Amino acid sequence: xxxxxxxxxxxxxxxxxxxxxxxxxxxxxxxxxxxxxxxxxxxxxxxxxxxxxxxxxxxxxxxxxxxxxxxxxxxxxxxxxxxxxxxxxxxxxxxxxxxxxxxxxxxxxxxxxxxxxxxxxxxxxxxxxxxxxxxxxxxxxxxxxxxxxxxxxxxxxxxxxxxxxxxxxxxxxxxxxxxxxxxxxxxxxxxxxxxxxxxxxxxxxxxxxxxxxxxxxxxxxxxxxxxxxxxxxxxxxxxxxxxxxxxxxxxxxxxxxxxxxxxxxxxxxxxxxxxxxxxxxxxxxxxxxxxxxxxxxxxxxxxxxxxxxxxxxxxxxxxxxxxxxxxxxxxxxxxxxxxxxxxxxxxxxxxxxxxxxxxxxxxxxxxxxxxxxxxxxxxxxxxxxxxxxxxxxxxxxxxxxxxxxxxxxxxxxxxxxxxxxxxxxxxxxxxxxxxxxxxxxxxxxxxxxxxxxxxxxxxx
Numbered sequence: 430x431x432x433x434x435x436x437x438x439x440x441x442x443x444x445x446x447x448x449x450x451x452x453x454x455x456x457x458x459x460x461x462x463x464x465x466x467x468x469x470x471x472x473x474x475x476x477x478x479x480x481x482x483x484x485x486x487x488x489x490x491x492x493x494x495x496x497x498x499x500x501x502x503x504x505x506x507x508x509x510x511x512x513x514x515x516x517x518x519x520x521x522x523x524x525x526x527x528x529x530x531x532x533x534x535x536x537x538x539x540x541x542x543x544x545x546x547x548x549x550x551x552x553x554x555x556x557x558x559x560x561x562x563x564x565x566x567x568x569x570x571x572x573x574x575x576x577x578x579x580x581x582x583x584x585x586x587x588x589x590x591x592x593x594x595x596x597x598x599x600x601x602x603x604x605x606x607x608x609x610x611x612x613x614x615x616x617x618x619x620x621x622x623x624x625x626x627x628x629x630x631x632x633x634x635x636x637x638x639x640x641x642x643x644x645x646x647x648x649x650x651x652x653x654x655x656x657x658x659x660x661x662x663x664x665x666x667x668x669x670x671x672x673x674x675x676x677x678x679x680x681x682x683x684x685x686x687x688x689x690x691x692x693x694x695x696x697x698x699x700x701x702x703x704x705x706x707x708x709x710x711x712x713x714x715x716x717x718x719x720x721x722x723x724x725x726x727x728x729x730x731x732x733x734x735x736x737x738x739x740x741x742x743x744x745x746x747x748x749x750x751x752x753x754x755x756x757x758x759x760x761x762x763x764x765x766x767x768x769x770x771x772x773x774x775x776x777x778x779x780x781x782x783x784x785x786x787x788x789x790x791x792x793x794x795x796x797x798x799x800x801x802x803x804x805x806x807x808x809x810x811x812x813x814x815x816x817x818x819x820x821x822x823x824x825x826x827x828x829x830x831x832x833x834x835x836x837x838x839x840x841x842x843x844x845x846x847x848x849x850x851x852x853x854x855x856x857x858x859x860x861x862x863x864x865x866x867x868x869x870x871x872x873x874x875x876x877x878x879x880x881x882x883x884x885x886x887x888x889x
Contacts, residue, residue: 516595518640518768520678524725525642525686525766528773530598533569535560536589540606542576543615553605555706556648560603563714567721567772569601579616583625590629594637599770601644602626605710608649610696615649623647623689633683640681642726642770645689648707652696687765690730694759700743708741709733709760717772726770727762734760751872817857820847820864827867830875837874843867 518526527533539557541549561571574585586602594600604626608614612623623645630643692699692709701707716733724732743756824847831840847863850856 514595514637514639522640522768524769524771525598525640527567527598527771528775528777530596531568531775532597533564533567533599533601534589534592534594534597535564535569535571535601535603536585537561537571537573537603538577538582538585538605539573539575540577540604540615540617542617543607544618546607550605550607550701551703552701552706553648555704556605556701556710559706559711559714560646563717564601566718566774568598568774576617578618579621582616582621586626586629590635590638592637594635594641597637597641599642599644599772600630600638601646602630603646603648605648605707608647608651608699610652612651614647627687627689630687631683632681632686640686642766642768643687645687646710646713647690648692648699648701648710650698651691651693653698654696681767682765685765685767688726688770689763691761691763692758694761697759700741700756700758708737708758712736712741721772726772727764727766730760730762734762817860820860823864823867823871826871830871834874839870840874843870 516530537557537560539553541553543550557573561573565571572589574582577585589602590600604614604623606615608623609620613620614623626645630638630645632638690709690713692707699707699709702711705711712733713730716729716736720729720732737758737760741758745754745756747754824844827840827844827847831837831844834840843863843866847860847867850860850863
């Protein structure tokens with residue numbers, strides 16, 4: 430059995446019991462069964478009745494107490510201040526009312542350089558910039574932390590979640606990093622469990638987070654299982670005294686009002702475009718900007734999931750089978766929100782209809798946010814004129830091939846023609862066609878060569 434850094438809560442069976450409750454605010458069933466049994470229930474000790482207190486005895490006790498207090502006196506007593514959420518939402522609120530709060534908070538942990546990896550997480554800076562731009566537009570104070578160790582992350586989390594969030598409408602934490610199975614994600618120096626982030630946001634000891642929506646956004650792989658696509662249509666509480674109005678008290682689970690977003694399904698990798706950012710974060714920010722005026726946040730997430738699942742595809746050449754693999758990605762949300770969450774700026778008016786635009790882009794710069802360090806043989810290059818880099822690469826491969834097989838007339842003619850192309854836009858189309866021709870030729874003639882598995886054939 431594999432162990433992880435996550436910690437669980439285990440209940441102990443208990444017998445069912447019956448109780449009658451007379452309270453105008455609460456309604457309980459007369460029979461409640463707890464999934465636990467106490468083997469050794471605590472014994473309730475009933476103190477014996479004490480004899481009547483005489484006046485002399487009262488004076489004696491009071492005198493002794495005063496003496497002991499003077500002997501133990503170490504200075505002025507520290508006044509204990511208890512923070513109470515004066516702006517918790519009332520019981521019957523149906524939305525999180527962000528339009529009534531002047532500010533929100535977002536903490537971003539971005540891991541660009543991670544120990545043990547030969548290259549940085551290219552493209553993650555695009556995700557950071559888009560998160561900052563998008564969430565600032567909705568009144569979020571954005572705090573960005575770069576390349577922290579696990580200890581530094583835990584310290585920042587404790588500082589962040591210990592703040593007084595009374596006047597904040599929403600609190601969010603985003604983590605952009607490598608990840609693996611069992612909810613493990615990477616700090617700069619080591620792995621840690623995503624549950625450590627979730628636990629910091631639970632409200633049992635953080636009263637000003639009560640009834641606040643708490644978002645956790647994780648852009649990271651969740652494993653290395655196959656991510657192939659399938660073709661459709663184919664045969665294949667405390668009462669405050671100083672409130673202006675009387676508020677009915679109620680209780681909530683400590684896990685309520687939380688929304689956890691994962692960029693991929695459990696056990697699966699996540700894609701990140703090294704030029705444009707990750708599929709998930711870019712789609713999330715784009716859909717928030719397009720749809721927040723008309724849809725609640727969870728409805729927006731449905732649009733994000735659909736766009737990533739349907740419109741995002743990475744075609745990858747399989748060097749073993751020489752087929753083209755279709756790689757897909759499925760974001761996942763886990764929600765305990767009990768109200769509708771509308772992203773609203775302070776004082777916003779009622780929602781207005783705003784058309785949605787499809788901004789999905791296909792690119793060849795995808796890499797996986799997995800937890801196993803690797804050194805790609807070639808950086809993948811994107812659309813537009815980026816194929817020029819591959820033209821240079823595949824031409825060099827052809828030259829090395831000819832050193833071993835100088836009698837290959839076709840390869841020699843391709844190399845001679847490729848050498849005549851000058852720099853400039855007017856030769857771009859010719860270079861693209863030549864790169865494809867060289868790829869097709871090497872794919873056929875070098876198939877049985879020992880170094881063929883190291884060749885990277887660009888899918889044009």
